[in-house]
Amino acid sequence: MSQPMHYQPTTGFAERARAAAGDPALRRGFRGAMDFLQAKRLAQFPDAGDLSALRDLGAAIRRHALENLPQLLEQLEAKLVANGVQVHWAETPAQANAIVLAIAHRIDAKRMVKGKSMVSEEVGLNHAMEAAGIEAMETDMGEYIVQLAGEGPSHIIMPAIHKTRQQIAELFAAKLPGVAYTENVDELIKIGREVLRRKFAAADIGLSGVNFAAADSGTLCLVENEGNGRMCTTVPRAHIAITGIEKVIARLDHVPLLNTLLPRSATGQAVETYQNFISGPRKADELDGPDEVHLILLDNGRSQAHADLQLRATLQCIRCGACMNHCPVYARIGGHAYGTTYPGPIGAIISPHLLGIGATAALATASTLCGACNEVCPVRIPITEILIRLRNEAQARPAAAGPLRGAGEARSALVSAIFRAWAAVYSHPALYRLVTWAMSRGRVLTPRAQGAWTGIRTPLIPAKKRLRDLLAQRRRQ
Amino acid sequence: MAHDTRSYPQKPADAYLFATCLVDQFAPDAGLDAVRLLEREGIAIHFPEAQTCCGQPAYTSGYPDEARAVARRQIELFPEAWPVIVPSGSCAAMMRHHYPKLFAGDPVLEPKARALGERIFELTEFLVHVVGFRREDRGEPCTVALHTSCHARREMGAHETSAALLAGLAEVTVAQQARAEECCGFGGTFAIRHAAISEAIVGDKVASLRDSGAGRVVSADCGCLFNILGHAEHQDRAAGRSEPSLPGEHLASFLWRRTAGEQQ
Secondary structure, eight states: OOOOSOSOTTTTHHHHHHHHHTOHHHHHHHHHHHHHHHHHHHHHOOOHHHHHHHHHHHHHHHHHHHHTHHHHHHHHHHHHHHTTEEEEEESSHHHHHHHHHHHHHHTTOOEEEEOOOHHHHHTTHHHHHHHTTOEEEEOSHHHHHHHHTTOOOSSSSOTTTTOOHHHHHHHHHHHSTTOOOOOOHHHHHHHHHHHHHHHHHHOSEEEEOOSEEETTTTEEEEEESSSHHHHHHHSSSEEEEEEEGGGEESOGGGHHHHHHHHHHHHTSOSSOSEEEEEOSSOOTTOSSSOSEEEEEEEOTTHHHHHHSTTGGGGGGOOOOOHHHHTOHHHHHHTTGGGOSSSOHHHHHHHHHHHHOTGGGHHHHHSOOOOOHHHHHOTTOOOHHHHHHHHHHHHHOOGGGOOSSTTTTTTOOHHHHHHHHHHHHHHTOHHHHHHHHHHHHHTGGGSOSOOTTHHHHSOOOOOOSSOHHHHHHHHHHO | OGGGTOOOOOOOSEEEEOOOHHHHHHOHHHHHHHHHHHHHTTOEEEOOTTOOOOSHHHHTTTOHHHHHHHHHHHHTTOOSSOOEEESOHHHHHIIIIIHHHHTTTOTTHHHHHHHHHHHEEEHHHIIIIIIOOOOOOOSOOEEEEEEOOHHHHHHHOHHHHHHHHHHTOTTEEEOOOTTTTSOOSOTTTHHHHTHHHHHHHHHHHHHHHHHTTOSOEEESOHHHHHHHHHHHHHHHHHTTOSSOSSOEEEHHHHHHHHHHTOOO
């Protein structure tokens, strides 16, 4: 296994982005996948008015939950405990991993099967388990593929979207004993399923994520398409669910509306194949289900986002991935270039709370602010406004830096000086007139090499006469 | 978005032009053609000499103090209650939607910014909804591709008004292009800061504009135009072509030439 990738994302971002954008196979793969997902989503929302109304409701449900977050978390814990679920609180990834390990040691567990969970990626759970001698096996087909390849997911919904069928065929033939090379997708899935089926039967712990945690009933809702989530949460002796504190919602009857938005926005499916509603361990008179169910609620910087009324909207996210599917930047560089657990537009606004403003400053600027993400977000997160705010925080003067971790760390003396000079010219009309007059008069002296601009474009050269000169000339005529 | 519900005034006798820094310095003909188009409709156009830039470069680069220093000077430039017409969807969106956020909490400037925002109109929006622009197309038949900037599209609804103006030209065919709604990769300082990504995006945009079969691209935003045309021209030079393979211009210039009967 490779090291988790969520360290120092800014370091090397430009190099990774350049390499990815210059990789024709990667570009073709992501372009094709994004076009496919965009078309599927659009087909699910034929009526713009209906979609707009649904998004209003989705946003209202999530905002309401975040406005009442402390109370709802307390209510959720009380309800879950009453249902027989053990609730654990983790402030850091290390604490989350320690909680899982303590459970594993107590029940003498050696093998874990995992349903898809981005929070488990966020905390580096697989590495922590491996280090403790516990096998942690991904069972979502895409996650299984990237685990086998020693990689991380490149998309929050479709983890192996960067891999071609041929690459998966080669991977299976190389890594799985007795498996012959085949590019037949059905056969590849069958091969994977046969491996995983045996793992489900032998596992001591099933680990899963959570899509929504309903506070009024103490129910963990989990949606999936492969049935592996249901296996992970019902077959092994213990089920451990792990999620961020923001996933709580006030009421179980908010789930249908959110589930109307989630699969349609994510994969363009009308409904997920499996919807799991987990409200406790196996009862005495029941045949199936785990002996114990745990929920780990992770903070890891989310409280920082929650404390700020503008940045709080970041936590509305229901992790559908529509923002990355529609992002012109993500489509060009894929998920790995970001260097964070969560890539794309949502990754650029959530990662600063997990890793610090300074460490993620390059991600906030890696956006044209085109607003395609805002337009498709099912819960109306104003992503580009938050990106602008994060840029402000990253460049903040030491005196003006707010309480956000890493604020001001990306301030550059050179760029600050350029913008101070720019503001001096553009806020003094007489100076502006003088400078632009000189630029147009001296246009032959305009440098033909204009840094990155002229790497792929012809230079920008001032016109012979400014508009104000043309208008003055016209008035005189 | 605001444009869904916006109510439009009667055609005024007077209006301001906020030309934008790019038009003033780099594309003055587009500004002059916008003035001609509007004056022909009987609107007296006033150009406050103290105007500079809307402040967007600093606003999107993490320098809100510098953006405010520039923006507050623009807010003071339009004392009469006339409409302010901006031949750029991106700068219009900045003044209409982002000035109130930039000055949020300022007891004097926030209300002023809001009041000004109500009077800001993107040029094509103004021509369609306020002027009711209808002029005979006097040009030769031609095919063009339309590129609408992301802010013009998503914050001003100008993709519809730009398309409506072209649809009103009898001899002009608008070519279909793949992913018309996708960004061109300009993004202001993004084009410099993340040059490799910008290059990948604008490369695709130019390819899809070429593939559309249109011999010409028009846009109501100069930032996108400089990015797209600059890249196409760079490709031409690399290939040793002396004539531009993908020429283009501001929609105001195209519209003026077609309807004034001037030569292409």
